[in-house]
Amino acid sequence: MASTNGYLGVTPPISTSESNPREKEVTVTLLEELRRQGIFESEEEAKMREIVLGRLAALIKKFVKRVSLARGLSESAANSAGGKIYTFGSYRLGVHGPGTDIDTLCVVPRHVTREDFFNVLEGMLREMEGVTEVSGVPEAFVPIIKTEISGIPIDLLFAQLSLAAIPDDLDLRDDNLLKNLDERCVRSLNGSRVINEILRLVPNVDVFRDALRCIKLWAQRRAIYSNVNGFLGGVAWAMLVARICQLYPNAVAGAIVSRFFIIMHRWSWPQPVLLKPIEDGPLQVRVWNPRLYPQDRNHRMPIITPAYPSMCATHNVMASTQQIMTEEFKRGSEIVDQVISGEVQWSALFAKHDFFFRYRFYLQVIASSPDLDTQNKWSGTVESKIRQLVMRLEFVDALKLAHPFIKGFDTVYYCLSEDETRAVARGEIPEAVANRKQEDIAGKEGATTMYTKSFFVGLSIKPKEAGATGPRKLDISYPTNEFIKMVRLWEKYDESQMNIAVRHIKHTALPDFVFDKGEREAAARPKKRSRTAKESPAPSAKRSRMESDTPARPDSESPLKRSTISSQGRQLSTPDSSMSFASMTEHPHTAQTSDAMDSLAVAASA
Template identity: 45%
Template sequence: MGSSNGQRLGITEPISLAGPTDDDLMRTRKLEKYLRDVNLYESQEEAVSREEVLGRLDQIVKIWVKKISRAKGLNDQLLQEANAKIFTFGSYRLGVHGPGADIDTLCVGPRHATREEDFFGELHQMLTEMPEVTELHPVPDAHVPVMKFKFSGVSIDLLYARLSLWVIPEDLDISQDSILQNADEQTVRSLNGCRVTDQILRLVPKIQNFRTTLRCMRFWAKRRGVYSNVAGFLGGINWALLVARICQLYPNAVPSMLVSRFFRVYTQWRWPNPVLLCAIEEGSLGLQVWDPRRNPKDKYHLMPIITPAYPCMNSSYNVSTSTLRIMMDEFQRGHEICEAMEKNEADVDWDTLFEPFTFFEAYKNYLRIDISAENADDLRNWKGWVESRLRQLTLKIERHTYNMLQCHPHPGDFSDKSKPLYCSYFMGLQRKQGVPVGEGEQFDIRLTVKEFKQAVSMYTLRKPGMQISVAHVTRRNLPNFVFPGGVRPSRPSKGTWDSRRALERKVSSHTKPGADDGRKRKQTDDNVDTHLRNAKCHATMPSSSGEFREGSPIVSTISSSSINLQFEHMDANELVGSNREKVENNLTDSIRDSRNSVEVSSHNGKVDGPMIGDPRNKGLSFNSSNSKDAEKLAIEKIMSVYPFYIIISLDCSALIFNPIMLTVIWLNFTSLNKAT
C-alpha cells in the first residue's frame, strides 16, 4: 500500500512527483500567513487547557467504570483491573482544529458497562453533578449515540464503544480489526471515527503539508457555505479524505500546490466514481462494507468518499443532487481562481479564493423554516432534531418536482435577538437551468412540506411549545436578522470575483447570442433584473411581507396556500446562474478522452504500470509537453480502477441522450465481463 520514500500511497501511482517551484513556495508562505491572520490556530494557553480537560475526562471514566463494576459485584481481581480509556478523533486528532472547536472523544469500556444504563445513565448522572460540566445534552437515539457537553468551557462530543473484553488494557490498540469482534452496530460506528482518523494519518505522505492543506480547505468550505454533513454537503471527515487523496497523488507538493490540484482533480472527477485512499478489504468479521454491486442502497450514493478503515463505508451518503451540483460549481470556481493565481493575474490572491458566498444575494426565492420552544434546553434539543431532518426536505422537494426545482440549504441557523427562543433556517430555490418552461407552469410543494412537517413532528422527545412553521419568502422580504449586524446591505456586493465573472458572462451572452456562458450561481446586481424578460414569481404568503407578524406565535401548522410556488416564465438569466453545464461539458470531454486512454491492469483495487511523468513511462498516448492533458489522462486512469460503479449508479435517462457515455460504459462493461 505505502512505501518508505512516499511515492506509493493509495490504490494508484501518483500523478506527479514534482516538487515546488520558487513561486509555489512563495504562494505557500502567503497561504500560511493568511491562515494565521484569520485566527485558525489556537493559542498555546488553549492547547494546554484542552490537554488538561482530556486528562480529567480520562480520570472520570476510570472512576465511573470502577463504580459500576463494584455495583455489579465483580470479583476483586476484575474490580482492581477495571478500566476505561479516552481516545480522540476528528479535527483535534488530525491536528487541524481551531480556537473554540469541539473535541471529538471516544470512551472505550468493558463488556459489562452498558451504553443505555451505565453510559447514558450512571456516567451522565456523574457529569450532571460536576460544577465544571455545563450544557450537558445526551443524544442516545442518534445514528452514532453521543453525549455533548462543555467541560471547563471546552466543548466535548463523547461517544461510547462497548468492547467484548472484560478488561480494557491501558495500551489498547483500536486499529486492529479484532477489536470489532462481537461488537454491536453502535460500537462499530463509534469506533469508526478513531480508526478512520488514525488510518488517514498513516496513508498521507507528508503529514504537515496535509494538515495545512486540510486547514485551508475546511476554512474555504465554511466560507463558501459547503461545510455541513447534516445539510447534505461535506463534513470534516469528508474534506479530510478528499485532501488526503490529493496528497497521495502529489506526494512532493507543498500546500499551495495541493490546494490548486485539489480543485483541478475534483473539477474533472466523474462522480459517482468513489474516492478511495486504499483498497476496500472484505475483512474476516462479515461486517458490511460499501459495495454497490451487493448493497442496493449503495447504488444511489451520488458522491462516494470511502473511509479507509474496516468496515469501509461511504462517509458522504447525505449528498443530494442539488448539493452535489453546488459543490461542483464551487470546485470549478476554485479551479479558475487557482489558475489565475498561478498566472499571476492582478487582483487575484488568497483573499479571492476565500471570499464568502453571499447566500442571501444569490436567489430570488427562499424557503424559511422557523422553529420555537418554551425554554433554552428544549430549543437546543428541538434544533438538533430539526437540523437532522432538514436534508429530507431537500430530498423530498427534488424527488417530488423530478429535480426541476433545485434547493440550496444554508448550512447554519439564524436567530432574531428580540426572540431568544426562536430560530430560522433558509433554503434557496431555483428552477433547473436548461429546461423549457411551460406557460403557467408552477411548483406546488404544499404536500411535500406537509409530509416533512409530519415527519418532524414524530420526534419522540417532543414537548409542548416545540413548534415548526415553513413559508416561502422572496429576497426582498428576507428578515434583517439574516444579514451581518442585522443590517440589510443597501447594494449587492461589488468588486468580488463572483460579481466580476457574472458581469463578464453577461457581456459575453450579449455579444454572443445563444452561446453557453456557464453562468455561476451568484447573481449580484439587482439592477440586472430590469433587463430580464418575462420574469414573474407568485406565491401566496402568510402575510403581505412573507414574514410572520410581530408578536404572533409560530404555529405547528400553516395554511395550505403558503407554500404554493408559481414560476410562470422564469428565465434562466433571472435565476441564479450556474457553472453546471460547463462542468458537465468538461466531464463529457473527459469521458471522450477516456476512450483513447491506456489500458490498466487492476487487481485487488491496485493499478499496475508507470505513473504520469515517470521516466519509465513509455506506453501513455499523450504529448508529454502538455502536462494538463497528461494529468487529465491520469485522472481518467485513476477512475478506471472501479469502472463497474458507473454502470450501476448512472441515471439511465442520461444514456438515452449521450451516445458517448453509453459507448464508454459499454466498453467498460465488456472489459468487466471479460475480467470476471
C-alpha cells in the same frame, strides 16, 4: 507507509517531481494568509484543551465505575473496568482552530450500555464544574452527546466493546475489537481508526496538514462543510486532500491545493475516492460494496474510509448538494489559477458565501421550546432531519435545486402572552417581542422565554419553458408536511414543549440575524462594475454570473405574503392555500426584469 508497489494509494502518483519555484512562493503566501485569517489557536487555548480532555477522561472512568457497581460488580472489579477516551477529527489530525470542537470517543466495557451513556453520563456531565451545555442526540446516525466544558466544545461518541475491562494501553487498530459490535458502535469506533489510518497513508504529514487547513477554511467560508446537511464533513475533506497528496507526493501545500480543485472539479463521480484498496476481513461486519448492497450504489460522491471495515463517509450527499459543491470546485480552480499567475491574492479563495443573497425564495424551519435543555435536544433532532426535507423537495418538479444552509441560528424571545408565544413558534416575531429584553418580563404573570433555532433552505426554481403561458404551481405542501410528521415521530417528542414550523419566505423577508452587521445594507447599495480580476474576489466570468444571481432589494416593495406550516400542518397566516410570487430564473428581481417574469403560485398548506 508505502504499499508493496512502492507508492501510497490505489494508483501510482501522477507526478513525483518537486514543486516549481512559483508554487513554493505561493505556499509561503498561503501560510501567511492562513495566519491572517486567524485559524491557529493560541497556546492558552491549547493548554485548556489538554486540561479539559484530562478532566473528561477522569469523568469517563468515574462513569464506568458507577455503572459497574450498579450492575453488581465488586469494588475492585468496578475500579479495574476502566473506560477511555480517544480523540479524532480535526484535533487528532492537527488542523483544529480556535473555538473548534474536539471529536472524542468514549470506549467502555461490555456491561456499560448506550442507554447508560445517555441516561447516566449525560447527567454526570451536567453536574461537572465548568459545563455550560449538554445535549444528547441518541437517534442520530452516529449517536452523540454535544457538550461544552470550560469553553471548549466537545462532541462525544460511544463505543461498547466486547471486553470485561478497557486497559489504558488499548490499541484501536486491532480489527478483532470489532467482533460482536452493532453498526452504531462500529461507526463510532471507526472515527478514531480512520484518522490514524489517514495519517499513515499520506507521504508528508506537514504538507497534508497545511493543505487541509486551507481546504477546511475554504469549505467553511463557502458554506459546504457539513456532513449532516448533505455536504462533506471533516473526515471526507481530509481524505480528498490525502488522496491528492498521494498523487503528488513531493509537492508543496500550494501545489496540492491547486491540484485539489482541478482534480475534484473533474472527478468522474460516482467513481469512489480510495486511499488504499478495500480490505475484506474475517469479521461479520459490513464493508462498502456497491455490487453487493443496493444502497451503496446510491451514493453520489463515495469517499471511502481506509480503516476496516471500509465505509462511505459521504452517504448524506444529495443531488442538490453535489451540484453546489461541483460549482464551488470550479470556482476554487479558477481562483487558484489566478493566484498562481499573480492576478489575485489567496484571500479571494476565502470570500464569504452568498447563500442569503443567492435565491429569491427560502424555506425557514423553526424549532422552538420554552425550556433550554428541551430545546437543545429538540433542535438537534430537527437539524438531523433537514436532509430528509431537502431530499423530498428534490422530487418537486418545478424545483431545480434545494440548497440547505450548513448551520442553524439560535435566538431567544421574551413573551408576555400565549398569542406572542404562538407567533414566535411560527417564526412571526412581533416588533414588541423582538425588542423586548429579559428584564422586561421579570415578575410578570404569564411571561415565557422562548428558545428558537432556525434552519434555512434556498429554493432555486426551474426557468419557465419556452412557449409556456400562464402561472406555474410550486406545490411544497407534501414534502413539508411529511417532514413535520417525521420529526414528530421522535419517541421523545412532547407536543406541549416542542414546536416545529416551516414557512416559505421571500429573500427580502429573511430575518436580520442571518446577516453580519452591515452586510444587508451593503448588498442593497448599487455596485460599481468591476473592471479587472484583481479588483474582485471571483474570476471575471464567475463574477458576472454571481452578480446576475444576486437579487437586488428594491426600496419599496409590497408586503410579502407568507405561508407557514405548523406542527399540526395547518395554514396559519394566510387564508388561501396558494400564493403568487414572481418566478426565480437566476436573474435579479429588478424593475427592468420583473415585468418579464411569469407568476408562480406556491402552495404550502395541507
